[in-house]
Amino acid sequence: MSQPIAFLPPRADVLSQRERIIADLGRLLPDGGLVHEARELVPFETDAYVAYRQLPLAVALPRTTQEVSAVLDYCNRNGVPVVPRGAGTSLCGGAIPQPDAVVLGLSRMSAILEVDLENRVARVQAGVTNLSISETVGPEGFFYAPDPSSQLACTIGGNIGMNSGGAHCLKYGVTTNNLLGVTMVLMDGTIITLGGSHLDSAGYDLLGLVCGSEGQLGVVTEATVRILAKAEGARPVLFGFATSHEAGACVADVIGAGIIPVAIEFMDKQAIEICEAFAKAGYPLHVGALLIIEVEGSEAEMEAMLAAIVAIARRHGVMTVRESQSATEAALIWKGRKSAFGATGRIADYICMDGTVPLGKLSHVLQRTEEICTGLGLRVANVFHAGDGNMHPLILFDANDPAEAAKAEAAGNEILKVCVEAGGCLTGEHGVGIEKRDLMRFQFSQADLDQQMAVRYAFDAGWLLNPSKVFPLEGRPAA
């Protein structure tokens, strides 16, 4: 796809009313809660999908659910699009604004409201960072399970918007499996509460529908999440293989044998070199592919599970097996993995794919990925969550070379087609945003998309919430 990704044309009536809208919103958000000077808007012009950037009309930074409600009600009555934003770490452009939109940033709502250890839940405001929950409950022996690589910065509100995963969701599930309740504001300003501290909700599973809806259905302002007791111990172990094919086959056999470690991460040679140069994690450099398999539990449990995994790895010709010998070493192993995207960004521009494939197709898809990229003269690094088939090929290119950038985008689209054809999906955890919006028809029929969009209309009849995202711009049904 050589055409740049399109946004909806700005609403002329909104642009022409800019001054009035800013004045009105300023009254709803006292104490500097409205940002509108061009200079101050720059930090909000894009997210982690930096290939696209546009200034919004204004940025609203409310402090309370009531202020969120007032802003949405105003925008709804005046036909002003709204783009919700957490920390702006979206990899698919989910938080990129448009000139006629008000960005609704949740950064000022970052309080942990309640920690209830007996019921194992935490109630937090949406702007709280993912990691701060685990840091708060950690001393008591608990943690919040979903752990996206951006967890230091990304917010729970953003995690709910994208249904974020992470390395450890093989065992513990993704955001939707760890979310018990939300307070959210609908586009017309209505404040609703779904779920609570109990394990299931009455009526339709609106909580499940809202989680992962990419800011299309409403704005979450508070969340009740499950916290879990930390395992007695955890140990990441490095398994080095000659080729990606052997590593991929080993993953399928481990899962097939009924062993579910807490994480199975995969890195190919390119990724190993990039991450090792950055993090000095002690990754073996003579191997063609690396698995980081983490086991957890008591010493006896970890030993038993490791023995079974090592036996399977040997059948696939494992070259090196190295257990972390200390907590510091374990932390370094994870640091290397979690900094993979950042480390790659130091040596080249890259786009990161996020397709998920059935485990049995891992090797095939890895091979096709390599063929597609080398066929276009591009380098690719693979680093991903292998245990659940969630692949992240990083396609390296030079952003100053428009022809190469176009090739990288074309390669990415081709790879995602391969993922869907293999029985998988376009995105496992990063979301559709603008990045994969125009690929949705690879995966869904028009009737499937029409049904999703019809449900979307039940929440936002004016199509004002994050309107340029998720659904192809052409073929949207009339309200």
Add this chain to the structure above:
Amino acid sequence: MTDHYRPQSEDEARDVIRQALETGMALSVIGGNTRSGLGNCVAADAELCSTGLCGVVDYEPGEMVMTARTGTPLFEIEAALSANNQMLAFEPVDHRGMMGTQGEPTIGGVFLSNASGPRRLSAGAARDSLLGLRFVNGRGEAIRAGGRVMKNVTGLDLVKLLAGSHGTLGFVTEVTFRVLPRPETQATIVLYGFDDATATNAMAAAMAQPADVSGAAHIPRASAASLSGVLGEDTAITALRLEGLSASVAVRATSLAARLSAFAPTVTVDAAESARLWRAIRDVAPFQTFQDRPLWRVSVAPTAGHRLVAALRQKAEADALYDWQGGLVWLQMNGEPQADVLRRTIAAIGGGHATLMRASAAQRVAISAFEPQPVAIAALSARIKAKLDPAEIFSPGRMAPDIRKTMQIAGMRG
């Protein structure tokens, strides 16, 4: 209601639904009919039954994923999984005993009622295992939602919306779900004689341990007495289940028992007895005997369960059984269902919801089976229903007896 449609394919189902759309016929959507008493009474002209859609479509044990037609009997699914040492992680509840029904539960019925058992506490609910589905909407269109991989955030999650919708949003024809390896063994640590409050504290303490407890339940003395053949003691039972590799279960059982010895002496029961006990808890065996007594399923915060029961007993006579660390309360009323008293009490202790599982025909007409929703959520739910089933073909009334009223409210809001 005389007509009964039993399509053998998705295409046949579409024909029936299109015909219903043209003739203004309302359909009561059913599977094996073992949960037919769940929800409000349905006003329908005919039955649309899923049992003609039968059989496993695809099963990849190495990928822990199965696809089956919705009408496939649950026992067939479980036999296929068992042959590969796998299982449904969420431990589906068999409602026949408590609801006094006959027949065979279907895999579709399991997911459409989100029928999650004791392991929901650690392994998620039925809705968490459901990866994808196919359904025919109220316009007669075949729709695919979700997929067959564990991680999938592509588009709106209609899978979760359909799970637990009791057939009111569409006629689901096929489900794809995650399965898990069957644990090598299990053991249950039992503490005897606790009152409900002490049991709640003990269960919370156990769940705070790194022991991977996969079931935490409390059966008060009055309920335990009727648990014939299981443990057989005339006293309250608090049970904590551990599952996994033999070596691991043994180690965890020892350390958890040591931690709980602060509460009382513990007994560890073996795998066979443990399996019997958790089946009885899952299917609410203590409340299967008196079918004329109303039965509620209540979901609250774990530590609120026993407070709810204590407060309720000021006004009504009831027996309780606690699962999910105390947050799932099965309540058998010795008299009237007392819906208003119960629901007021739930609101007063911090929120949750109550579902009427069993009652006389007259009581079922008078009482909303599901917790009445706040107006804004009821209106939103009605708008969503209208987007999937605009002509109200599917099981009208089952989830919202006053849907027309809520639609009017929704209409007023624009």
